[in-house]
Amino acid sequence: MELTGRLLRWGAMRPHLLLAEVPGSTGVRLAVEAHARQSEWPLALSPADADVLVVCGRPHGALADAVDTTWRAISEPRARLELSTPVGLSAELARAVAELSSVALQRDGAAHREPAAAGEQAAEQSHGDMDMSGAHGGMEMDRGSGMGMSLPGGLVMADRAQDRDGLMLDVLHLRLGPVLPCWPAGLALDVVLQGDVVQEAEVVTYEVPDASSYWLAPGAHDGALPVPAHLHRRTAARRLDAAARLLQLTGWTAGADQARRLRDALLEPSSDRLPDAAVSALARRVRRSRSLRWALRDLGAVPPEAADGLGRIAGDAHDRLLSWLDEAEREVRGDAAAVSPGQARRDADDSGAALRRLLPGLVRGLDVAGARLVVASLDLEVLPAPCPAEVARG
Amino acid sequence: MVEQVSPWAGLLVLAGVLVLAAVAASLDAALVQGRVSRRSLAVPWQEGARLLVQRRRTTLADDPLLWRFGGGALLVVAVLMAAVVPWAGWTVADLPVGVVWFNAMDVLLWAAVWILGWGADSAWPLVGGHRFLAQAMSYELPLMFALSAPALAAGSLRVADVQAAQSGLWYVVQMPVAFVVYLVCVMAFSLWGPFAAPLGSDIGGGVLAESAGVDRLLVLLGRYALLAAGAAFAVPLFLGGGQGPLLPSLLWSLVKTVTVIAVLVGCRRRLVLLRPERFAEVGWVVGVPLTLLQLLVVSLIVIGRS
Numbered sequence: 001m002e003l004t005g006r007l008l009r010w011g012a013m014r015p016h017l018l019l020a021e022v023p024g025s026t027g028v029r030l031a032v033e034a035h036a037r038q039s040e041w042p043l044a045l046s047p048a049d050a051d052v053l054v055v056c057g058r059p060h061g062a063l064a065d066a067v068d069t070t071w072r073a074i075s076e077p078r079a080r081l082e083l084s085t086p087v088g089l090s091a092e093l094a095r096a097v098a099e100l101s102s103v104a105l106q107r108d109g110a111a112h113r114e115p116a117a118a119g120e121q122a123a124e125q126s127h128g129d130m131d132m133s134g135a136h137g138g139m140e141m142d143r144g145s146g147m148g149m150s151l152p153g154g155l156v157m158a159d160r161a162q163d164r165d166g167l168m169l170d171v172l173h174l175r176l177g178p179v180l181p182c183w184p185a186g187l188a189l190d191v192v193l194q195g196d197v198v199q200e201a202e203v204v205t206y207e208v209p210d211a212s213s214y215w216l217a218p219g220a221h222d223g224a225l226p227v228p229a230h231l232h233r234r235t236a237a238r239r240l241d242a243a244a245r246l247l248q249l250t251g252w253t254a255g256a257d258q259a260r261r262l263r264d265a266l267l268e269p270s271s272d273r274l275p276d277a278a279v280s281a282l283a284r285r286v287r288r289s290r291s292l293r294w295a296l297r298d299l300g301a302v303p304p305e306a307a308d309g310l311g312r313i314a315g316d317a318h319d320r321l322l323s324w325l326d327e328a329e330r331e332v333r334g335d336a337a338a339v340s341p342g343q344a345r346r347d348a349d350d351s352g353a354a355l356r357r358l359l360p361g362l363v364r365g366l367d368v369a370g371a372r373l374v375v376a377s378l379d380l381e382v383l384p385a386p387c388p389a390e391v392a393r394g
Numbered sequence: 395m396v397e398q399v400s401p402w403a404g405l406l407v408l409a410g411v412l413v414l415a416a417v418a419a420s421l422d423a424a425l426v427q428g429r430v431s432r433r434s435l436a437v438p439w440q441e442g443a444r445l446l447v448q449r450r451r452t453t454l455a456d457d458p459l460l461w462r463f464g465g466g467a468l469l470v471v472a473v474l475m476a477a478v479v480p481w482a483g484w485t486v487a488d489l490p491v492g493v494v495w496f497n498a499m500d501v502l503l504w505a506a507v508w509i510l511g512w513g514a515d516s517a518w519p520l521v522g523g524h525r526f527l528a529q530a531m532s533y534e535l536p537l538m539f540a541l542s543a544p545a546l547a548a549g550s551l552r553v554a555d556v557q558a559a560q561s562g563l564w565y566v567v568q569m570p571v572a573f574v575v576y577l578v579c580v581m582a583f584s585l586w587g588p589f590a591a592p593l594g595s596d597i598g599g600g601v602l603a604e605s606a607g608v609d610r611l612l613v614l615l616g617r618y619a620l621l622a623a624g625a626a627f628a629v630p631l632f633l634g635g636g637q638g639p640l641l642p643s644l645l646w647s648l649v650k651t652v653t654v655i656a657v658l659v660g661c662r663r664r665l666v667l668l669r670p671e672r673f674a675e676v677g678w679v680v681g682v683p684l685t686l687l688q689l690l691v692v693s694l695i696v697i698g699r700s
Contacts (some may be wrong), residue, residue, distance in 0.1 A: 002445060014437065028533040040427060046518070046598035050605040051444070075606045076450040110449065136505045155455060174517050181595055249596050251588065284571025320562025366520055369669055372596040376398055 005103045008077060011051075012100040015241035016042050018050035018074070020067050020179045023186035023382045024211025029056040032243070035093060035262045037257075045181060047073035052096045055082045063178060063186065063206040067091070070179045072114070072383025077106040101284035163194040164365065170194065176371070178206055181246040183209030186382035189375065196367045201360040205382045213383055233274065237266040239324040241277070242379040243286075246321055249376050250295050258282055266332070276332045283325035293318050300362045313355065319379035324379070352381055396480045396554035398488040404477060407486055411469075411476050414622035415615060417652060421659045422618075430514050445611035449494065453604055461513025463573035465609045467506035468616025475499045475623040478553050480630055485554065492553035493545045496627055500583050503531050503620075506583070507592060507601060514604040522600025526592035528584060528670035532677025533589075537579035540686035541571035543692050544631045551640060553627075557635035564634040568695070569689040573632045575681060580624030580658060584617050587662040593668055624653035 021029045032054050036043060044050035059067050071080055079096040083089065099105055158170040174276055177188035188204040215238040216231070241335050244259035259282060265275050286292060296318040304314050313320060355378050362378075363371040416438060423437035424430045434674025450457070478485065478492040489495050504527065511523020545551050547568065548559035556565075564571045568593045582589040594602040602610055628636060668676075 007443040007447045010440055011447060014444065040433075045595050046603045048602070048610070049599055053468075073451075075451050077447065077449075080690040123571065158606065172517060180598070193517070196524060251594070252663075265501045289666075295666050295669065362654055367671075369591070369594065369596050 003293070008103055008106070009101045012077070012097050013080075014041060015097055015100055016044040016046040017052050017054050018047060018070070019181070020053060020055045020059070020070060021185035022055070022059045022063060022211075023208045024214070025057025025084065026185070026214035027187070028083050028086050028089075030214075030263075030267060031089050032056060032083070032093075033260065035089055037264065039259060043181060048075065050074050051078055051100055051362075052093075053078070053080045054096075055080070057208075058082065058084050059206075061148075061206075062210070063208075066178050066206075070354065074311075076110045078109070079173070086106040089274070103350070144160070153230040156394075159222070161194070161199075163197065163199070166379060167383060171199075174202075174366075182248050182372075184375065184380040184382060187356075187375075187380060189363070190364070191368075193368070196369075198363050198366055198371050199232075201363045201371070203359055205356065205358045207382060207384050209384055211383055215381075225371055232331045233266045236279070238265070238379075239328040239331075243321060243324050243378075246373065246376045247292075247295075248285075249373055250292060252289075252292065255282070255286065257286045274328070274332045279325075279329050279332045283322075283329050286325055287322060296321065296373065296377070297367070299370055300377055302358065302362070302379075307357060312384065313378065317373055320377045320379075352383060355380055396483055396488055396557075399484050401486065403484075403486050403534035404473070407476050408473050408675040411473050411613075411622055411626075414626065414651065414655065415472075415618035418618045418621050418655050418659055421656055422571065425663065441614075442611060445607060445614075448607040448610075450602060450609060453620070456604075457513040457514040459655045460509045462507050464508075464510030464513055465605065465612045465616075467502065467509075468613055469572070469619050471502050471506060472497050472616060472619035472623040475620070476626055479623075479626045480554050480557060480635065481647055482636055484644070488551070488554060491551045493541055494558065497541055500537070500597050501534070503536075503583050511592070511650060514601075516604045518597045518599070518602045518603035520599050522592040522594070522603070524604075525594075525670045526585070529591065529673060531666075532580040532670070532674045533579045533681070535576050536677060536681035536685045537583075539682070539689055540572040540575040540579065541631075543569045543630060543646065543685075543688055546689065546692050547696060549696070553630050560634040561637065564632065566632040569688055569692055571633075571684055572692075573628070575685055575688075576628060577654070577658065580621065580628070583659065584620040584624065584658075586617065586621060586658065586666040588665040591667055594667065612632035619680070621658055622655060623653075625658060626651045628654050628658060635655050652688075 010304075016031065019029055019032060027351055033043070051065075051072060051074075053071055055067055071078075077097040077100050081096050083092060095231075158172060160168045161171050163169045172193040173190065174193055175188050175190050177183050178186060186206040186208065188206070190202045190204055191198045192200040215234050240259045240263040244256045244263065247253075247259060248256035258278075261279055262275055262282065296317055299317040301316040302313050315323075359375070359378065362374050367372065419438035420435045424434045427434040427437075432530070475496055475545075477487045478489055478495055480488075486497075497518045507526040507530075509523075510521040511519040511526070544556050544565045548556040549567060550556065550559075581587050585593050593602055597603065602613055629647055633650045633654075638646040641649070654695060
């Protein structure tokens with residue numbers, strides 16, 4: 001129909017992208033985000049808001065199931081992309097936009113959708129892989145309640161338990177992640193909520209066997225050589241990326257956009273001059289902002305004795321944000337202390353596992369917003385543990 | 395004096411609210427992109443087109459009546475709010491208690507947003523609905539007191555009387571605290587800027603997490619419409635209505651309304667999201683005493699004048 005086609009084409013000029021990142025494919029995600037920022041396409045908040053699902057990397061196993069569940073939750077018009085490398089990105093995205101604009105393709109896709117019943121059975125069996133999409137599962141209620149009353153859709157009544165004030169409240173089991181905006185790749189947090197307060201949390205990781213950290217460039221394993229210049233830029237870009245996520249979650253979108261712009265400028269291989277003035281300006285604004293300090297203080301406070309060896313995560317979320325921006329400033333100016341790439345990799349591996357052990361304790365008792373801010377403030381990366389031969393060599 | 399027109403002019407109010415909502419949306423898009431260009435001004439229309447052709451969603455065990463009702467109620471409340479605003483000597487509803495009517499309409503939003511969150515039968519909208527209630531409890535009392543101040547000074551609850559009583563000095567000068575608190579509360583009941591926690595990105599869009607298509611469009615449009623209605627109501631209440639030199643009063647009303655909309659829209663990206671429990675402190679410990687003091691000052695002025 002002509003009107004539908006026209007509206008479809010008009011709407012497809014501004015597709016909302018939902019990014020699903022596989023651990024180890026950070027480079028692809030950064031390239032997609034940079035492209036979206038330049039084309040002024042927004043990033044979707046949830047599957048209901050999304051038009052294009054961009055899978056960065058090749059997911060396997062449980063992660064692939066989670067991505068498929070998310071795909072089922074997106075409503076037409078929709079398109080799906082799997083990118084394992086940033087090469088040819090714009091052509092792929094243009095193809096997705098063309099797919100979005102085609103009435104025939106979308107009608108066809110809608111007619112041949114798998115029925116809701118199959119999706120819901122999959123959700124019941126896998127119980128865990130419903131990330132935040134609710135299209136076929138609604139609220140995940142506790143299976144073991146045994147109250148015997150069955151509600152529409154085969155759900156059962158929620159179990160009740162005492163919360164921290166002694167009131168009997170409904171217990172809700174929810175999985176945060178793995179496909180969630182501003183969330184570490186390959187991580188999921190199974191939380192038990194009462195109201196919106198987290199009572200218990202458990203970390204679930206989706207590890208990819210041969211993934212390596214994008215931020216520590218591949219091939220730079222030798223401890224003896226001095227740190228290559230581009231590693232300074234990568235470290236600064238990493239800290240700016242983490243800061244952008246945290247600032248996005250606090251609601252200061254202008255600051256988050258600025259941090260992302262600087263991150264993209266640093267990762268641009270052709271630019272020679274580093275934007276040190278702009279990075280310092282951002283760091284100054286964040287340091288002076290009292291509302292940011294008010295929003296982030298006392299969140300996820302890691303006591304110094306638990307943070308031994310991981311000096312940079314001591315303190316609360318605000319301290320960590322400031323330390324990232326300080327580090328980015330130093331790296332861009334060239335003042336940073338030289339750390340060998342091998343040592344940096346070992347630090348990253350140790351701190352990742354230790355942080356994941358600390359995380360449940362840090363989010364207990366916080367509401368969902370606080371838990372999200374704490375996870376973003378820890379800048380987790382889900383990577384496979386190093387094999388002993390490499391540890392001995394480095 | 396203000397004349398009442400036939401209620402069919404309510405359709406004109408709907409049209410007016412939609413136009414102002416479109417203006418607000420365009421300003422917002424222009425600010426996000428940092429420039430006013432054809433591309434940035436086309437953004438609200440592209441988003442609208444996209445949502446019109448998007449397929450609607452449902453969840454497994456939702457409550458369709460309540461869920462859809464909650465979504466549509468935002469726009470309806472905005473139109474009802476705007477019905478008492480006088481334009482160039484005409485108004486659709488010349489209620490003797492116009493100021494209280496406005497307050498009653500914004501209290502309806504408590505129900506609308508929470509029902510929108512509850513009806514979806516999903517965790518994220520429910521959390522968003524509860525966040526809105528926590529926020530609403532903090533801004534409602536300061537809003538009530540801020541609305542009482544102009545009514546107290548004018549000695550009447552009729553919006554036309556409040557507008558006429560400002561022929562000497564606008565109330566924004568006489569009671570600036572009430573004006574600022576009122577603007578902050580307009581942002582709060584429109585889920586705008588620092589008060590967008592019920593729609594937060596950390597909970598997947600909050601009350602909109604499961605809505606797609608026309609349902610989503612109605613809520614987003616309702617937000618802009620509430621901003622527009624709140625801004626339109628500020629004009630007769632604090633900014634003297636259509637008074638001003640040279641231009642006809644209708645044009646002045648429009649200019650003032652669009653200015654207030656621009657101020658409200660501009661606040662969005664500069665301010666950090668307020669977490670509802672932290673805002674409760676501010677609302678009760680700072681907002682309520684401040685507005686009560688303002689009322690005291692206004693009462694003393696009224697007594698001194700008579």
